[in-house]
Amino acid sequence: MKSSIHALLTKALENLVSRGVLESVPAEETIQVERTRDPSHGDFASNCAMMLCKSAGMKPRDLAQQIIDSLPGSHWIQEVSIAGPGFINFRFSSSAWHAEIRRVLEEGVSYGTSHLGKGKQVLVEFVSANPTGPLHVGHGRHAAYGASLANLLEAIGYDVRREYYVNDAGRQMQILAVSLWLRYLELNKVAAALPENAYQGEYIIDIARDLQAEHGDSLVRDPSGLPTVADAEDKETALSDLIAACQKLLGEDTFRIVQDKALDAILSDIKDDLSEFGVVFDRWYSERSLSETGAIDRALEKLQANNHTYIKGGATWFRASDLGDEKDRVVVRDNGQTTYFASDIAYHLEKRERGFDILLDVLGADHHGYIARVRAGLEAMGEPPASLEVKLVQFVSLFRAGKKEQMSTRSGQFVTLRQLREEVGNDAARLIYVMRSNDQHLDFDLELAKSQSSDNPVYYIQYAHARVASVTRQLHEKGYRWDPESGLSSLHALETPHELALMKTVTRYPEMVETAAMNRAPHMLVHYLRDLANDFHTYYNAHQFIVEDQALRDARISLINTARQVIANGLGLLGVSAPDTM
């Protein structure tokens, strides 16, 4: 509906250009059309006269009048007027609303989808948590946000792929391997201290048990010669020494067996967890594979070929500061190993090589330092830096009975995503996670999420859906049958304020999907669905749907079914179920 006004305005402006009133038709995005907040202003408003008055050398209201005079006729438009400083207000005829309501029922599950993003490929990378332990509640927010965002982008026509970058290389994996092996020694009654800065979590013991079942005591070695971490001044360095000593003691192949055991166990747990949460990925991209496939070498060669590197102190540096980063970055250490950053830009280069137009990364707020350097990397490799789009997700604080819970992965003290899901349910978790803007800290209150009350928006929205289903059941019990065609041709019978309001909210859905997707803001959809549910509940309380008059009954049932359809579609994009009974 919005786009039809947009089209009318564009036509009018073209007419004015041909008559010499305006110099040129402005760019598409400068012609803004918005829903009005106040119904007395009509249904839609445009500020284009105010935007263009300066270049036209006219007063805004005079230009607005000229634009109105140049509008092509349309039987959808009932009234056009000038208001305030120069707004052009449009009011749709009831037949226009009825046509849109018909569309909802005809298009069904695909109502709200569009082709805005057609032909563009987007790679949404999200979660990408280190596979060193189970996902916790913070990762859950990334999962819910990324999945909803990907769904939204898909709904407006983008070709979307979802990817999880698996950090299966590097120091954290080595610490994990050592932690597992020490736990395994424990199970084999060999005394060995687990350093406090190793992974302490209970889940490591479970994996150690598996390792023992598979390998018996064949991986046991005498740990007495290993360095201790506990008394060391610098515990991180001491831990590195311990890693090196373990690698030597076990041998590279055996160490790898232990490490891969930990990786496989944890990764498969993460996969199960996410899949149960309704979050699926097209690909789990191994960091390790980047060096194996030569992607890192390709990236480094590109940097060198474009003269963006230099050698200092035996290391290879990338001149990131030339391209907007705050300092230069090491890509190859003096010991010849490439850095995590080298993998990172190689991964992003590889995404571009696969043909993605938009590289959309969902990252934790603590990663904001990456943006400048990865963009610099892309630019240095000859890729457009703007192709990288980063959405930062702020932290989640978990509250139980008004008390904040502390979390730390290494110490093993955290609430896992799985525990959260079991406690509050997938639906409540998915919705509450995306209810707030991504750059807003989220206070996740467990008691609130569990409460089956109006505090809890998920129930409120689902309840609206269930009520429509319930009305349909009642309808059949009373021996009636809903005739959609009769309902749609009787929509003129719906003229109470509640009915008109619901009609307008329902038909706002396609615009909402578009806005939420373009703003990368699933929370806008949540707020919309709450509004819609509110309009429905209000209507439900004010009027009886199952009435004697067949035309009126069919019209009302048709209308509430469009609300049901839109709620189902919207919740679907958010990964939340739309139950028929509650």
Next chain:
RNA sequence: GCGCCUGUAGCUCAACCGGAUAGAGCAACGGCCUUCUAAGCCGUAGGUUGCAGGUUCGAGUCCUGCCAGGCGCGCCA
């Protein structure tokens, strides 16, 4: 010290690239179940949008400077 995010009703938050009178929920108070699910609805009350300037027809939104909170600034990943 530098950088990113945040600051809106008692609390948790909205406000669609700057739009018309800043909106919801919770909490508080008062009403609505012999009628399709009361997990609901209606009403009342609640604001100098952290502070001070600036930009313009118009600023919660943009710019500058302060104040407060969170996070980040490794040849870690």
